[in-house]
Amino acid sequence: MSRLGQMRHLGLFVAIGLLVIVGLITKPDNFATTSNVVSMLSLAATIGVITVGATFVIIGGGIDLSVGAIMALASVWATTLATQEFGPFVMAVCAILVGTGAGLVNGLLVAYGRLVPFIATLAMLVAARGLAQRMSDRKTQLIQTGNSAIVELSTTRLLGIPLLVYVFALVVVLGWILLNRTTFGRRTYAVGGNPEAARLAGIDVRRHTMLLYALSGLCCGIAAILIMARTTTGSSTHGDLYELDAIAAVIIGGTLLTGGRGTIIGSILGLLIFTLITNLFILNGLNTSDQLIAKGLIIVVAVLLQRRNLKEIR
Secondary structure (H helix, E strand, O other), X not given: OOHHHHHHHHHHHHHHHHHHHHHHHHOOOOOOOHHHHHHHHXXXXXXXXXXXXXXXXXXXXXXXXXHHHHHHHHHHHHOOHHHHOOOHHHHHHHHHHHHHHHHHHHHHHHHOXXXXXXXXXXXXXXXXXXXXXXXXXXXXXXXXXXXXXXXHHHHXXXXXXXXXXXXXXXXXXXXXXXXXXXXXXXXXHHHHHOHHHHHHOOOXXXXXXXXXXXXXXXXXXXXXXXXXXXXXXXXXXOOXXXXXXXXXXXXXXXXXXXXXXXXXXXXXXXXHHHHHHHHHHHHOOOOHHHHHHHHHHHHHHHHHHHHHHHHHHO
């Protein structure tokens, strides 16, 4: 990692430390409790898995606005009565296949259909959310008692931490290895940094771009399993605005919107900052609209800092 990347991560750790201090000062009796920490980790786990996929897409020079809707679609499809009859394993596989399939469609539209990523994924956002509403008839679908294995991801704890947090940690570790220790990761940086140079170097840019969106869809499928475990439901309303939280976390973590630079660790640190901010607003009874304004300001500041750093490098 470059010195600039190390300084950026250090800054994120400092920001997290400051938010923790604010929490300890403003709500000392509530903030540091085990239940609150577990609640924050559980919330971060679902969005965090999506954030890992979004990191790959953005480093590769793309953007995916459909992650929240794909997660909702996967949760609805997996909780239909016909699917639940086959048990929790089939439900989980169904969620993963639906998420990966939707991501693959995004990749085909962007890579081979030559649609702008913003337009292609925006279309998927609308279509996936609409299909989820159609399948569920706008109703919340409950997980049947015979499929409690999925719910146990949220209720079963190891060392006091829900299993779904360990699933999130595993996804982060695998994502880090894929990005930093494999040819796929090196090609992702190359495609995002300079697609033409990557093509001349022998990389199939279109195929790799398609795989990046499929990977993002896979993460959405896994996130659908986690949100089903947390809520015991599948719903077309799941994942509302998750795409904004995931993209914002990636940007806060230092990943360039133009692609070619970024880290999994930075994205997760950005996610933790947003999770802490949300938690502090809730504990202090502050208005939700003020929370959104604060997040928006943070995103603007992060982008401005990115532009400044790029100018200094050049």
